[in-house]
Amino acid sequence: MAVSGQRRRPVVALYERIADAVHDGTYPPGSTLPSEPKLAAELGVSRPALREALLLLQEDGVLTVRRGVGRTVNDRPPRRGFEHVQPLEELIGAGTPLRVRALLRTVEEPTDFTTQHLLAPARAELRFWESVLTGEGTAAALSHEWAAPDELLDRVHPEFARALRATETGSRADTGSRAEAGPSAATGAGGSERRSAVSMLSVLVGASRETALSAHSGITATLLGRRRGDQLGRPADTPAVLVTQVVRVGEAPVLAAKHMLPTGAPALPVLQSH
Known part of the structure; x- marks a missing residue:
């Protein structure tokens, strides 16, 4: 589906051209x-743009760099376009969905x-x-989720746009009704008695x-860092997986x-449809 009024970033378009060539057999496995220089000339692109696209393909597991x-x-x-779309709280919950705790809902x-x-x-x-996913009292993941601009969502997926607005309206109303019960019951970055929220992907x-x-x-390996470590109750130098x-x-x-x-969070299975 073409998106009118949207210009695709050159590196993204180049990434997809090379990925398509891999999947259609132009560049077969192995x-x-x-x-x-030769590939840039064949594709008619600059070497800096090509290098950035190749690095992204390498990070995503399409390519491997071998010395010599x-x-x-x-x-x-x-496989492109066939990943199993499932909320993270269900995917890593081992049969029991994790609890979603809202830290921030903003624009x-x-x-x-x-x-x-x-x-x-x-x-x-x-x-x-911004949300923390917890299970059995332990923080299992920190999620940052962004939705596309409203004008695009209203055009390509109006049901999602309406569901987001309804969820946020309900969250504000719920926050207001619980504010009288004291700060520990409010939605935000503090307090452990908040009612479980939902992730944007589940919406x-x-x-x-x-x-x-x-x-x-x-998927890449990294360290939590100080801020994320504080949010997850772990040291800043804790190894982590960034998805x-x-x-x-x-x-x-x-x-x-x-x-x-x-480290120590539930294992993330790789699920793809067949």
Whole structure:
């Protein structure tokens, strides 16, 4: 589905051209890509843009860099557009969904991450949700989720747009009704007695019974850092897995997320439809 009024970032478009060439057999599994100068000439692009796209493909498990050989296509590159779309709290809950605790529900301008993955124009307003996922009293993940601008959602996925507004309206009303009970019952960054919230992805999945979704994720190793460590109750130098995810309707990205899973969190299974 083409998105009118949206210009795809050149590196994103280049990433998809190379990924398509991998999946259609132009560059089959185990093959070595042409050198950067040759590939840039073949594709008619600049070498800096090509290098950035190749790095993204490497991070996403499509390519591997081998010393003395170059960039080769992995034997089993990730399948595009067939990732199993499931809320993280269900995916890592081992049969029992984790509890979602809302830390922040706000609107913010695009960051580098959302500009790249949601193709958000400058000064756009994006819904941002920050949540902690907990199970058996232990923080299992920290989630950052962004929705595409309202004007795009209203056009490509109006059900999701309406569901987001209804969820946020309900959350504000619930916060107001519980404010009289004292600060420990309010929604926000403090207090442990808050009622379980929902993730943005769960809202999207619930609103998509009649809408096909596709998703793409990347997984990298990192450290929590001080702020995330404080939010998860772990030391700043705790090893963690960072999962990035983009969910699309047709070609239009509607949600982007970052999920931080510290050491000791439930294992993240790799689920893809067949």
